Amino acid sequence: MKSFLILALGLLALACAPAGASPAPASVPASSSASESFGPRPSSPATLTITAPQDGATISGTTVHVTLDLENATITSTTTAAISPTQGHIHLYVDGVLTSMNYTTEQDLPVTPGTYSLKAEFVAADHAPFSPRVWSNQVVFTVH
Amino acid sequence: MNPRTRRWTSLGSAWPALALTALGLAALGLAQIAGPTHRLPLYDGVVVEDPYRYAAPAPGQAGTPGTGEAVNQVVGSSSPSIAVLTSESPPQAQLIAPIGAFALAAGTTSLTATLTPLAPTSAQTQAGAVGNVYRMTVTDQNGQQVPLATGVQATVILRVPDQNAQVAVGRSDGTAFTVLPTTTGNQQDLLRAQVDSLGDYALVPGSSSGPGPGLLLLAGAILLALAVFAGVILVRRRSAAPALAAPRSVPAAPRPDKARKRRRQ
Numbered sequence: 588m589k590s591f592l593i594l595a596l597g598l599l600a601l602a603c604a605p606a607g608a609s610p611a612p613a614s615v616p617a618s619s620s621a622s623e624s625f626g627p628r629p630s631s632p633a634t635l636t637i638t639a640p641q642d643g644a645t646i647s648g649t650t651v652h653v654t655l656d657l658e659n660a661t662i663t664s665t666t667t668a669a670i671s672p673t674q675g676h677i678h679l680y681v682d683g684v685l686t687s688m689n690y691t692t693e694q695d696l697p698v699t700p701g702t703y704s705l706k707a708e709f710v711a712a713d714h715a716p717f718s719p720r721v722w723s724n725q726v727v728f729t730v731h
Numbered sequence: 732m733n734p735r736t737r738r739w740t741s742l743g744s745a746w747p748a749l750a751l752t753a754l755g756l757a758a759l760g761l762a763q764i765a766g767p768t769h770r771l772p773l774y775d776g777v778v779v780e781d782p783y784r785y786a787a788p789a790p791g792q793a794g795t796p797g798t799g800e801a802v803n804q805v806v807g808s809s810s811p812s813i814a815v816l817t818s819e820s821p822p823q824a825q826l827i828a829p830i831g832a833f834a835l836a837a838g839t840t841s842l843t844a845t846l847t848p849l850a851p852t853s854a855q856t857q858a859g860a861v862g863n864v865y866r867m868t869v870t871d872q873n874g875q876q877v878p879l880a881t882g883v884q885a886t887v888i889l890r891v892p893d894q895n896a897q898v899a900v901g902r903s904d905g906t907a908f909t910v911l912p913t914t915t916g917n918q919q920d921l922l923r924a925q926v927d928s929l930g931d932y933a934l935v936p937g938s939s940s941g942p943g944p945g946l947l948l949l950a951g952a953i954l955l956a957l958a959v960f961a962g963v964i965l966v967r968r969r970s971a972a973p974a975l976a977a978p979r980s981v982p983a984a985p986r987p988d989k990a991r992k993r994r995r996q
Contacts, residue, residue: 620855642812677896682888683822684918685778702886703825704814729829
């Protein structure tokens with residue numbers, strides 16, 4: 588009887604778990620088109636520019652200070668499905684790999700010696716991209 | 732008692748559990764119907780990697796690997812920085828070159844960098860090629876190959892198809908591979924090598940070194956801090972143990988307010 592009750596309570600708990608929790612989490616592909624992966628997406632008037640490091644910069648140390656210039660939009664720290672074309676987050680890609688998601692236009696990234704490519708994307712408040720995607724310029728920097 | 736009645740009576744004690752089970756199943760069904768399973772969830776911090784795509788996939792492997800192309804305009808006499816990536820996430824191949832890495836002929840106006848995945852030839856397979864061979868080229872506006880400048884290196888990054896494989900970046904001469912010094916990139920399955928010429932590159936049996944000195948220093952500092960912390964706790968516990976065990980020999984002094992009361996009395 589006791590084990591039956593436990594089983595029943597387990598089933599009830601399972602039923603109360605959110606149904607959306609089991610599917611795979613949202614992926615953030617670096618290169619495919621937004622609508623291909625995320626369904627219909629709004630466009631954004633935002634423009635994003637990496638102002639530091641400059642293309643071709645040589646850096647010493649273990650971090651690179653990244654600064655961005657975002658125009659026609661603002662950064663929100665809220666993650667929500669109620670998205671707006673002029674509000675969102677910044678995703679930083681180092682060598683095509685999503686390295687950081689942040690709510691500011693400045694960030695220090697840990698680096699080791701080598702040559703790297705850096706690109707940033709302005710994404711909506713649900714962390715999914717706009718369509719067309721809002722990419723920054725790409726810079727290549729070297730760490731000694 | 733009638734055996735039939737007895738069965739119902741024993742079932743009667745299980746009714747609460749049966750009701751709970753039914754309630755749970757009903758809630759499960761409702762959650763599946765009403766839940767947003769068809770919608771993508773909000774980003775939860777996990778990046779889902781594409782499977783490795785093979786140019787010649789075996790059964791069960793993903794095919795149609797992406798290519799990469801970047802066209803860069805030449806301004807002045809130096810070649811621009813070049814970063815070209817294949818389209819997977821994370822990219823399966825990358826070529827990164829700093830400003831001035833290529834030896835430009837007079838009149839060069841643009842450079843086109845391309846990455847083309849190829850199935851390894853039988854000779855390359857015998858030489859141990861793992862995954863695709865990537866042909867990396869940089870051409871000018873007339874389609875002429877542009878070599879790297881003397882003494883300048885570019886970075887080749889290849890993604891490991893199988894994380895358990897002990898591999899390094901190798902340069903192919905058509906049949907054999909030259910294994911290059913290889914390090915892990917900003918992700919464990921991305922291997923980097925410095926190259927002084929373009930051509931065909933693939934992963935071949937070999938070894939790669941771990942993270943750079945910066946990360947090793949950080950790991951060492953964390954370990955040292957943990958050791959110091961553990962040492963401090965150990966010393967404090969040892970010094971506290973006899974004090975707790977010893978009986979109190981001196982009676983506690985009376986509290987000032989109690990002493991004042993006694994004086995008044």
